[in-house]
Amino acid sequence: MITAWGAFYLLWTILCYFIAKKFFMRTQKIYFSPIIIVPIFSIALILIMHHQFQDYYHYTQYLVAMLGPITVAFAIPVFRYRKMIRQYFKVLILSSGMAMLVGIFSSWALATMFDFEEIVKNSLLARSISIPFALILTEKVGGSISLIPLFTVITGLVGMLFGDLILLWMRFKNRISYGTAFGNGAHAMGIARARQRHELEGVIASLSMIISGIIMVLFAPIIVAMIKIWF
Structure with a gap:
């Protein structure tokens, strides 16, 4: 009420x-x-x-x-840009898969190094995907419904503010690469910045964010369970 x-x-x-x-x-x-x-x-x-x-x-x-319906609405750009997905399918899948692995392992390693509590450690695992996907992942990895949005926003904000400097430092000019970097590294905020830079970068960033979110929700719980068993 x-x-x-x-x-x-x-x-x-x-x-x-x-x-x-x-x-x-x-x-x-x-x-x-x-x-x-x-x-x-x-x-x-x-x-x-x-x-x-x-x-x-x-x-x-x-x-x-409203995040539930928004998550379902992510299917619209996937359908709309299906031709582009087919064209850059390998790039999108490989970059999203690598981003997921790097995000999970780096978060787990740093959280373990600083001896964070289990719930904080689990919440950090979903920081590199957009909030709707991250909230879905919360229950599967044992994270906190309050911490995951916070970590997700901080990750996106840092990526949006410093993404240009990092890409400039790398001296590698390719709009497809730029788009996947912003979409995988800074999700929704990365998309906003990518669209400012170039239309193609914005489209690729949007597709990368969606694909990485889907991959994360499907495979992250398995990977997290394996990490906990091994380490």
């Missing part, structure tokens, strides 16, 4: 999103991206109101519930 605070926080989140989106579309500046502005404004409001994050999450759970 929506209370007065619930309605307020729900409208606040939606309003912040549209304002940030308007500024982002007008300026094309990364720091006006909704994924950055909305959390900052929301955290500031929670602190001012002396509320807890759990309260905000409870009031805005209706937005979180």
Whole structure:
């Protein structure tokens, strides 16, 4: 049941999103991206109101519930760009598969090195895919429904902010490679940055994110179980 605070926080989140989106579309500046502005404004409001994050999450759970239909909607671009998928099938599958393995093993190794708790370690495993896929993976790997979105957003934000510098440092110019890098490394935020750079990069990034998410959901639980047995 929506209370007065619930309605307020729900409208606040939606309003912040549209304002940030308007500024982002007008300026094309990364720091006006909704994924950055909305959390900052929301955290500031929670602190001012002396509320807890759990309260905000409870009031805005209706937005979180939309992630299920959004996950199903990912099938639309897959169908729309099926010709491009066939054309770059090997690149998309190989890059997405390698990104999954690197993401899982690097997260597990670093979490083990710093002796993180089991639930934190499990939550880090899904950080390199978009939130809808990550939430599906949560139950399968024993992660936290609160931590996985946080780690996912941080990963995407870092990839979006520093992706250009890394690709520039590599001195390898190929829009297909750039698109797969942004899609696999920074998921939704990487797609936003890739689209700013070039239309082809944006399309490839979108397909890479979807394919990596599907691969992660299907095979990550098996790989994680094997890692836990071996190590």
